[in-house]
Amino acid sequence: MDYLHCKNGAHILLFPFPTSGHIIPILDLANQLLYRGLTITILVTPENLKLLDPLVSTHSSNTLHTLVIPFPSATSFVSKLQASFELSQPILEFFESHKSPPLAIISDFFLGWTNQLACQLGIPRLVFWASSAKQSLVVDEIWRNLPLPKEQSMVSFTNLPSSFVLPKWQASELVSKYIPGDPFWECFKDTMLSNFKSWGAVYNSFMDLEDTYVDYINKEMGHDRVFLVGPLLPQGDNLVESFKRGGSSVVQECEIVTWLDSKAENSVLYVCFGSRTELPIKQTEALAHALDKSGVNFIWCVRGQNQEHITKEYEDGVSGRGLIIRGWAPQVVILRNKAVGAFVTHCGWNSILEGISAGVLMLTWPMGADQFANAKDLIDELGVAEEACEGGQEIVPDVKTLSELFVMSVSEDCPKREKVLHLRDGAVKAVKKYGSSSKDLDSLVRQLSQLK
Incomplete structure (x- = not known):
C-alpha cells in the first residue's frame, strides 16, 4: 500500500458510539489512519472489544491502543445516549494520567458533547459522520x-443545496421523542448542534457521490x-480482512465463497437488513414467499426473532438456490462476489456504501x-435502486x-445496471492513490500531525 506517512505519529483518540453500525466505519477510519502512521487510541466498551480483533492482528501495539471503559447499563438507543454523558469524567482522568495524551478527539455525531470536553482539554474535536453529508x-x-x-405533517428542507421534503415521521425518529424543557433532551439538542461547531468534520462518503x-x-x-474519506471499507481483494470485519461470521468463509462461486455472474440476490433491524412478521412471511416464488438464487441473512419464522422446511424447499445465514454475515465479501447482482437493503449508510x-x-x-431519505436518494437522484417496500x-x-x-434485479438486461457500475467506478477511484478520498485522508493526517 502506498500511503502518506506522517513523521511524528500524532496521537489521536477515536470515540465511536457503541452500536455496531457506528463502530464499524470508525474502525475502518482507524485502519486508514494507522496505515498512514498515526498513533490511535480507541475508546471501546468491554462488550465491543472483540470488534477490534482485525485491527489488533494487523497493527503494532506501539501505535494502536485501547481505552476500555465500561458503559453504564443501557439497552435502548435513547438510554445509551443518556448513559454516554457519564463518560466525560473517566475520559478526563485518562487524559490527566497519560504521559502523551491524544492531541485531538474524533468522535461520533451522537457524541457532540465531546466538543465541550475537547475545549476543556484544550484540543480540537472532529465529528465523524457515519451517515451521509446530506443527512x-x-x-x-x-x-x-x-x-x-x-x-x-411534512418537513421542508428548501434552503439546502437540493431542496426536498420528507414526511415528518420519516425525518427523524429521535426528534419525535424531544420534550421541550426536559433537561436530558435540551442537553442532547445542544450536543447535536455542537457538531457543526467542531474543529473539523470527517465523512464516510466521497466527492462523486456528495460534492x-x-x-x-x-x-x-x-x-x-x-x-470526505469514504467509502471506508477493506480495499482490494483482502478477503481475510473483509471476512473478519464487524464480527465473527456464523458461516465459514469457504462455505459462502464456494456457494457463490457455483452461481452465474449477477444471478444472486443478497437480502440483509443491517445489524439492528428486524422485519415485522407479516413482512418476513411475504419476503419468504416472494423469494420462493421468484426462483432466483439468494442469500438471506436472518437475525433475531425473524429466525423463528424461517423453518427447516423452508430451507429444504429452497435448497441449492437459497442460502440462509442465521446471524452475522460477512457482507462485504458477499457483495463483492461477481455472482451477486442485487441487494435488498434497509438503506443504512454503511450498507449503501458497501452496495x-x-x-x-x-x-x-x-x-x-435516515433510511427513508437514503432510499429516496438512491431511487430518485442516483438512479441505482428500485423500491421493494418500506x-x-x-x-x-x-x-x-x-x-x-x-x-428483474438479477436479469441480464436490468435497466439500471449501467448507472450502478458507473457509480461503483467513482467509489473505487475515490479511494485509490490520487483519488478524492485518498487525498482528503492525506490532508486530514497532515493537519492532525501539525497539532501541538
Missing part, C-alpha cells in the same frame, strides 16, 4: 428548528476542515432513522409484485 445537514436543520409544529453539499457544509462550519462499492443494484426496504408503517408487500422485482 448531516438534515439533522442539523431539524434540531435547530425544534419543536416542530404538531400539525405539521453538492461540501461547499454548504464549509460555510455552515465556518472553515474548510471537511474531509455502491460492489456495483450491485439496490432494492430499498427502509425501516427507520417499514415503519408495517406495509405488507404484494408477493407477486415483489417476486417479479427480484427476477
Whole structure:
C-alpha cells in the first residue's frame, strides 16, 4: 500500500458510539489512519472489544491502543445516549494520567458533547459522520428548528443545496421523542448542534457521490476542515480482512465463497437488513414467499426473532438456490462476489456504501432513522435502486409484485445496471492513490500531525 506517512505519529483518540453500525466505519477510519502512521487510541466498551480483533492482528501495539471503559447499563438507543454523558469524567482522568495524551478527539455525531470536553482539554474535536453529508445537514436543520409544529405533517428542507421534503415521521425518529424543557433532551439538542461547531468534520462518503453539499457544509462550519474519506471499507481483494470485519461470521468463509462461486455472474440476490433491524412478521412471511416464488438464487441473512419464522422446511424447499445465514454475515465479501447482482437493503449508510462499492443494484426496504431519505436518494437522484417496500408503517408487500422485482434485479438486461457500475467506478477511484478520498485522508493526517 502506498500511503502518506506522517513523521511524528500524532496521537489521536477515536470515540465511536457503541452500536455496531457506528463502530464499524470508525474502525475502518482507524485502519486508514494507522496505515498512514498515526498513533490511535480507541475508546471501546468491554462488550465491543472483540470488534477490534482485525485491527489488533494487523497493527503494532506501539501505535494502536485501547481505552476500555465500561458503559453504564443501557439497552435502548435513547438510554445509551443518556448513559454516554457519564463518560466525560473517566475520559478526563485518562487524559490527566497519560504521559502523551491524544492531541485531538474524533468522535461520533451522537457524541457532540465531546466538543465541550475537547475545549476543556484544550484540543480540537472532529465529528465523524457515519451517515451521509446530506443527512448531516438534515439533522442539523431539524434540531435547530425544534419543536416542530404538531400539525405539521411534512418537513421542508428548501434552503439546502437540493431542496426536498420528507414526511415528518420519516425525518427523524429521535426528534419525535424531544420534550421541550426536559433537561436530558435540551442537553442532547445542544450536543447535536455542537457538531457543526467542531474543529473539523470527517465523512464516510466521497466527492462523486456528495460534492453538492461540501461547499454548504464549509460555510455552515465556518472553515474548510471537511474531509470526505469514504467509502471506508477493506480495499482490494483482502478477503481475510473483509471476512473478519464487524464480527465473527456464523458461516465459514469457504462455505459462502464456494456457494457463490457455483452461481452465474449477477444471478444472486443478497437480502440483509443491517445489524439492528428486524422485519415485522407479516413482512418476513411475504419476503419468504416472494423469494420462493421468484426462483432466483439468494442469500438471506436472518437475525433475531425473524429466525423463528424461517423453518427447516423452508430451507429444504429452497435448497441449492437459497442460502440462509442465521446471524452475522460477512457482507462485504458477499457483495463483492461477481455472482451477486442485487441487494435488498434497509438503506443504512454503511450498507449503501458497501452496495455502491460492489456495483450491485439496490432494492430499498427502509425501516427507520435516515433510511427513508437514503432510499429516496438512491431511487430518485442516483438512479441505482428500485423500491421493494418500506417499514415503519408495517406495509405488507404484494408477493407477486415483489417476486417479479427480484427476477428483474438479477436479469441480464436490468435497466439500471449501467448507472450502478458507473457509480461503483467513482467509489473505487475515490479511494485509490490520487483519488478524492485518498487525498482528503492525506490532508486530514497532515493537519492532525501539525497539532501541538
